[in-house]
Amino acid sequence: MKTYKDYEAINLSINGETRKVIIKHSDTLLRVLREKLGLTGGKPGCENGDCGACTILLDGKPVKSCMMLAIEAIDKNITTIEGLSNTEIQKAFVEYGGFQCGYCTSGFLLNAYALLETHPDADDDTIKEWLQSNLCRCTGYEGISKAIKTAQKKKAGI
Amino acid sequence: MISYDFEYYRPDTYEGAVKLFHQLNNESKNPLYYSGGTEIVTNARKNVIKTGAIIDIKAIPEGNLLRETEDAILLGANLTLNEIIEGSNFPLLNNVIRKIADHTVRNRLTLGGNICGRLAYREAILPLLTTEAKMVVAGENGLKSMSVGEIFDKRLKLQKGEILLQVEIPKKDTELPYYHERKEKQGEIDYPLVHVVALKKEERIKAAFTGICAFPFRSPEIEEILNDKNLSFEERAKKVVDKLPSNSRDDVFASKDFREFLMERSIIHTLKNLEGGI
Ligand SMILES: Cc1cc2nc3c(=O)[nH]c(=O)nc-3n(C[C@H](O)[C@H](O)[C@H](O)COP(=O)(O)OP(=O)(O)OC[C@H]3O[C@@H](n4cnc5c(N)ncnc54)[C@H](O)[C@@H]3O)c2cc1C
Numbered sequence: 001m002k003t004y005k006d007y008e009a010i011n012l013s014i015n016g017e018t019r020k021v022i023i024k025h026s027d028t029l030l031r032v033l034r035e036k037l038g039l040t041g042g043k044p045g046c047e048n049g050d051c052g053a054c055t056i057l058l059d060g061k062p063v064k065s066c067m068m069l070a071i072e073a074i075d076k077n078i079t080t081i082e083g084l085s086n087t088e089i090q091k092a093f094v095e096y097g098g099f100q101c102g103y104c105t106s107g108f109l110l111n112a113y114a115l116l117e118t119h120p121d122a123d124d125d126t127i128k129e130w131l132q133s134n135l136c137r138c139t140g141y142e143g144i145s146k147a148i149k150t151a152q153k154k155k156a157g158i
Numbered sequence: 159m160i161s162y163d164f165e166y167y168r169p170d171t172y173e174g175a176v177k178l179f180h181q182l183n184n185e186s187k188n189p190l191y192y193s194g195g196t197e198i199v200t201n202a203r204k205n206v207i208k209t210g211a212i213i214d215i216k217a218i219p220e221g222n223l224l225r226e227t228e229d230a231i232l233l234g235a236n237l238t239l240n241e242i243i244e245g246s247n248f249p250l251l252n253n254v255i256r257k258i259a260d261h262t263v264r265n266r267l268t269l270g271g272n273i274c275g276r277l278a279y280r281e282a283i284l285p286l287l288t289t290e291a292k293m294v295v296a297g298e299n300g301l302k303s304m305s306v307g308e309i310f311d312k313r314l315k316l317q318k319g320e321i322l323l324q325v326e327i328p329k330k331d332t333e334l335p336y337y338h339e340r341k342e343k344q345g346e347i348d349y350p351l352v353h354v355v356a357l358k359k360e361e362r363i364k365a366a367f368t369g370i371c372a373f374p375f376r377s378p379e380i381e382e383i384l385n386d387k388n389l390s391f392e393e394r395a396k397k398v399v400d401k402l403p404s405n406s407r408d409d410v411f412a413s414k415d416f417r418e419f420l421m422e423r424s425i426i427h428t429l430k431n432l433e434g435g436i
């Protein structure tokens with residue numbers, strides 16, 4: 001049995017690096033990433049599971065980091081937007097205007113990246129199902145949708 | 159940010175978890191079992207729940223099983239909804255839980271958490287209520303297995319410190335014709351105003367509901383009406399609404415009248431699909 005009673009120094013594996021951080025057990029992963037590790041790419045929006053601005057990847061799967069405790073992420077691989085660089089989806093977001101204010105963008109990018117890694121041949125229904133987890137209040141989703149389709153084709157070499 | 163501290167435990171066995179629960183309870187720490195954590199973290203942040211200790215049950219191996227035998231499908235209560243959708247072979251359950259929250263949340267939200275949670279909807283219980291599913295519960299006296307009809311009445315009737323460990327669904331029930339209809343206020347990613355879930359077994363319709371009342375339910379009285387072939391679909395739908403086990407919900411999301419209208423429509427569609435005709 002693992003027992004954590006007091007403030008704890010834990011190691012988290014983030015973007016391929018081991019980061020040591022002191023947490024209390026009620027700290028959410030989002031707050032630890034932003035406020036203790038300086039990884040501010042994940043955004044606090046609703047902190048209620050609705051908006052997806054805080055999305056990170058946990059062992060490659062998108063999760064909303066506002067709704068989990070940092071302590072649960074021990075022994076898992078965390079990817080934040082700071083860990084994605086020069087991917088097809090990022091390039092396509094720039095090319096097709098997948099963002100305006102940018103607040104939702106890190107969440108969208110990580111979710112879309114995970115989708116294309118998991119289902120390179122995702123059909124429209126699968127894309128919709130995954131991307132419905134994120135809200136954007138600026139773009140109207142058109143640019144985001146085009147960016148995902150383009151990145152999917154580029155990855156497939158089409 | 160959660161404004162208070164709590165202890166965090168992660169036992170490897172259900173026996174250890176139950177023992178720990180009672181120990182922490184005796185120390186007045188108001189312990190909570192923690193599965194996907196989506197409800198606990200959100201409510202702790204809002205100060206709606208206060209706890210001194212969290213017992214994370216996700217390392218208990220029996221809770222993570224997903225197994226199919228010749229006769230049954232066994233689902234651990236710690237499985238996330240996406241793990242079930244991707245790995246289990248009960249189309250009605252998969253289709254119903256696919257409507258809960260959104261894809262990313264379903265990577266954390268668990269079957270046990272949905273069934274034992276505080277919200278009124280608890281949609282994952284609906285397909286189970288229409289089957290002969292057994293609920294495997296861990297408590298101070300070890301494991302017990304009870305039929306879902308016996309242990310679920312408005313809520314899962316767990317004794318203090320008990321854990322829902324597994325759900326066992328007879329394979330024959332997972333292969334029956336089914337229909338379900340969920341009505342939301344705006345988009346698909348929303349709580350249901352009404353959700354009707356039905357199976358047809360030996361020419362009889364078995365149905366469970368949520369959204370309309372403050373709890374999910376299956377009712378023998380309502381099933382008598384649903385299966386009364388002397389009445390038209392419309393007459394049956396009206397009678398069902400008259401026989402609801404409590405008042406229909408009436409809140410900012412939808413009025414009582416609108417919910418009842420949706421319920422009637424959904425029942426007519428269910429009957430058309432499972433009984434046929436016009
Ligand atoms: C963004 C969002 C959208 C949602 N949409 C829907 C929806 O459309 N339909 C719907 O039905 N629900 C919906 N919910 C509610 C959700 O299903 C419940 O809040 C559920 O409790 C979350 O499951 P969890 O595994 O995260 O639970 P947790 O937060 O881990 O636990 C919730 C409660 O259940 C108890 N518990 C958990 N597992 C067990 C167990 N195995 N044995 C005994 N007790 C246990 C805990 O002690 C706690 O009291 C939504 C929630 C969120 C955050």
Ligand code: FES
Nearest residue numbers: 045046047052066
């Ligand atoms: S901040 Fe996490 S879902 Fe909105």
Ligand code: FES
Nearest residue numbers: 100102136137138
């Ligand atoms: S770009 Fe502003 S919220 Fe999406």
